[in-house]
Amino acid sequence: NQNRFEFGPQTLSLELPDAGSVSVKNFPRLANVTFITGDKQLDFGNIEFADPYDQICKSMGYAQTSCAAGYWKFDFCRYSNAYFKQCCADKYKYTADSCSYPNELSSDGCGGKYRCICNRTLYPVESCASPQVVSGDACTEDGKKYYSECVCPSNYTETCTGQNQQGRGTGCTYNGTTKYTACECKPGYNQTCTELGPVTPSDYCQMNGVKYYNNCKTCENKCKLDSCPVGNICEYEDCSQKYCTIGCATGYKDLDNYWCNGALRCWVK
Known part of the structure; x- marks a missing residue:
C-alpha cells in the first residue's frame, strides 16, 4: 500500500488518507532503511536523524543548555526549549507587583526581574552605639x-x-543636643549652709527647689x-582673727552707754 509506512524495530503503522497530508513531526526520528535487491537485501539498521532546530537555535545565539545552582533559565529559543540565552541569579526574582514600600526595585536586573532592596540613602543604619537605639522606621532586605x-x-x-x-550617667546626643535620664549637682555642691x-x-x-553650696x-x-582696746573686755574670733568688745573692764565705765545709747567707750571711773 503506497499510503502505509512501517517503522522498526517495532512496527508502527500509519495509515495516510487518500487526500490531504499528515505530520509525523512527533514520531521518533528513527528509520530502518532496507534496500531490496533481488533475493538479497542491504540493512542499514536504525538511523537517527539530527534535529534541524538544534542548529537553528545555536545559530541564533541560543547556546546555553543548563545553569549552575542558584540560577534560573531565561530567554528560550522559540524552536526548542532545550536552548536558551541567559542564566539569571536567583536574587533576581521580583517585579513591581511583588516589591512593595519601603523596598524598591534595584537598578540592575535579569530576565525582566530585579532585586527588592532598601534604599540605603533613606535607610543607612544597621546598628547604633549605646545609649542610642535604632528608630522604628525600618526596611528589610534579604x-x-x-x-x-x-x-x-524616650527616658x-x-x-x-x-x-x-x-x-x-552617660548622655545621649541627638541632633546636636545631649540629654540625660536625670540631673545632679556637680561634685562638691552638697551643703545647704x-x-x-x-x-x-x-x-x-x-x-x-533647694540651693546647694560648695563652701559654708x-x-x-x-x-x-x-x-x-584698753579698758575693754573683748572676745577673739578665730575665723576672722579679730576682736569684738563685749564690755568694760573692772574700774572702767561705758561713757557712751550713758551718752550714746550703747556704744562702748570705757573710761576710768
Whole structure:
C-alpha cells in the first residue's frame, strides 16, 4: 500500500488518507532503511536523524543548555526549549507587583526581574552605639533590617544646663543636643549652709527647689578690731582673727552707754 509506512524495530503503522497530508513531526526520528535487491537485501539498521532546530537555535545565539545552582533559565529559543540565552541569579526574582514600600526595585536586573532592596540613602543604619537605639522606621532586605536613623531612648529627657548642674550617667546626643535620664549637682555642691550661710551666696546648684553650696561659713565674721582696746573686755574670733568688745573692764565705765545709747567707750571711773 503506497499510503502505509512501517517503522522498526517495532512496527508502527500509519495509515495516510487518500487526500490531504499528515505530520509525523512527533514520531521518533528513527528509520530502518532496507534496500531490496533481488533475493538479497542491504540493512542499514536504525538511523537517527539530527534535529534541524538544534542548529537553528545555536545559530541564533541560543547556546546555553543548563545553569549552575542558584540560577534560573531565561530567554528560550522559540524552536526548542532545550536552548536558551541567559542564566539569571536567583536574587533576581521580583517585579513591581511583588516589591512593595519601603523596598524598591534595584537598578540592575535579569530576565525582566530585579532585586527588592532598601534604599540605603533613606535607610543607612544597621546598628547604633549605646545609649542610642535604632528608630522604628525600618526596611528589610534579604532578611536583614536597615534603619533610617539612631535616636535617644524616650527616658532621656533632661538637658541639665542649670548652674553647676551635670547629667547623671552617660548622655545621649541627638541632633546636636545631649540629654540625660536625670540631673545632679556637680561634685562638691552638697551643703545647704543653714547655720551661718554660704561663703559665696551666688555660687550654688539648685535641685528640686533647694540651693546647694560648695563652701559654708564656719563663723560669723562679726569681729572687726585688730586688738582689744584698753579698758575693754573683748572676745577673739578665730575665723576672722579679730576682736569684738563685749564690755568694760573692772574700774572702767561705758561713757557712751550713758551718752550714746550703747556704744562702748570705757573710761576710768
